[in-house]
Amino acid sequence: MEVTDVLVDWSRAQFALTALYHWLFVPLTLGLTFIVAIMESIYVRTGDIWWKNTTKFWMGILAINFAIGLATGIIMEFEFGTNWSNYSWIVGDIFGAPLAIEGLMAFFMESTFFAVMFFGWNKVSKEMHLLSTWLVAIGSNLSALWILIANGWMQHPVGMHFNPDSARNEMENFWEVIFNPNAVSKFLHTVSSGYVLASLFVMGISAWYLLKKRDVLFAKRSIIVSASFGLVTSLFLLTTGDESAYSVAQTQPMKLAAMEGLYRGENRAGIIAMGLLNSEKKVGDDSEVFHFKVEIPSALSFLGYHDLNAFVPGIEDMLYGNANKGVMSIRQKMQEGKIAVKALRAYKDAKKIGDELKAKEALKLFESHHHYMGYGYLEKPEDAIPNVALSFYSFHIMVGLGTWFLVLFAVVLFWTRRNTIGSKRWLLWAMVGTIPLGYVAQETGWIVAEVGRQPWAIQDLLPVGMATSNVASTSVMITFWLFAILFTSLLIAEIKIMLTQIKIGPEGEH
Secondary structure (H helix, E strand, C coil): CCCCHHHHHHHHHHHHHHHHHHHHHHHHHHHHHHHHHHHHHHHHHHCCHHHHHHHHHHHHHHHHHHHHHHHHHHHHHHHHHHCCHHHHHHHHHHHHHHHHHHHHHHHHHHHHHHHHHHHCCCCCCHHHHHHHHHHHHHHHHHHHHHHHHHHHHHHCCCCEEEECCCCEEEECCHHHHHCCHHHHHHHHHHHHHHHHHHHHHHHHHHHHHHHCCCCHHHHHHHHHHHHHHHHHHHHHHHHHHHHHHHHHHHHCHHHHHHHHCCCCCEECCCEEEEEEECCCCCCCCCCCCEEEEEEECCHHHHHHHCCCCCEECCHHHHHHCEHHHCECCHHHHHHHHHHHHHHHHHHHHHHHHCCHHHHHHHHHHHHHHHHHHHHHHCCCHHHHCCCHHHHHHHHHHHHHHHHHHHHHHHHHHHHHHCCCHHHCHHHHHHHHHHHHHHHHHHHHHHHHHHHCCCCEEECCCEEHHHHCCCCCHHHHHHHHHHHHHHHHHHHHHHHHHHHHHHHHCCCCCC
């Protein structure tokens, strides 16, 4: 059975569907666990029963989200074996290690103490219950840590070597994989974005209570905690975003160029604060990239290289090469890669017939060209260019919304300190309306991360076409629609259960 473009596209679509649905649940869990832990800490310190009721309400919302997010996460991990078995074979020794640690160390801790946290009221001491709540928060974020280490390694593969005898990449340095700068920046940026989303969620629901003029004390206290947590984590999000952009510039320059719609490289390159891409623009032509744009001069050079005068390569520089700037063309990399692929095949054939001399020569040739082996599987240089429009708009929507969130948290805290938040109906409606925008920012962030590195399953190492399982495309199509129905049903169920719980409201103030 041949791996066709149809099979690859449907496999990608199915995994994207699973990942996007899964990420509707995960960030809320990451942030809400800490918000709940903070609220319970206030309760234990003050003994105020109102804080206990507030904690228990948000803990109930957390439980609903946690259970449904778990189901989508399990399915996504199974897809590595069903739809991406070649990927699992080629890099499973490395990719599987952090996932195994996540299950053994973080997930078990999170699940164990979740039971104590949710069912342990009045069964364990207040201090033990509080400890369990904090351990759930730490455990859920440790789960994210190991998963994002795995994803960060896919964006920038390090700490491994290729074994020509098994045709697999094998781990060489576990610590290099863990402390991969790309993985560290990805973890910090991703979890802090989850904290922001959870803050928006708590703040928006609390604003709804104020609009309905019910559970006022609960709502105001929840707004104080969530807005404070959100403001701090939004500022941290800006810092981690800067570090993420720097990592992308160093290891994924094509992604950076797509994110900014940069076709021709520039010194003192600017960031597009706002712009409309020319949909007719083709690589290599002379048409304008934007119909209009608002640019911040030199900002991209500084963001990507911490140097206002730095040269930022564009899509065409990487596609055609730029000898003056030391940029190698995609076609050259493809030529190097094809030599490596051919040499590897010759090595395997020579080993099979026992010709050690020929095998040694082929291995030497392979080792001198294997750095670009992944490019040897591309059909044409243009295949190395991600979807520019999707990357560009997703990135700018994410950044624009992140800026709005920061402003919103600051404004909410200002009026909260003046004790007039309940009378600012325009602000309360803005808080409610921003909840879905938080999810939009989350999803566009992942689109940037994953679409921006296409066509690679592993950056520069393994194209998605080589990573796909050799299965019938109809099977993938059928399961795609089955998962779409299942995930949509789960999402609808979660929303209905949450809305019911929100309408019931917290205990103690009626």
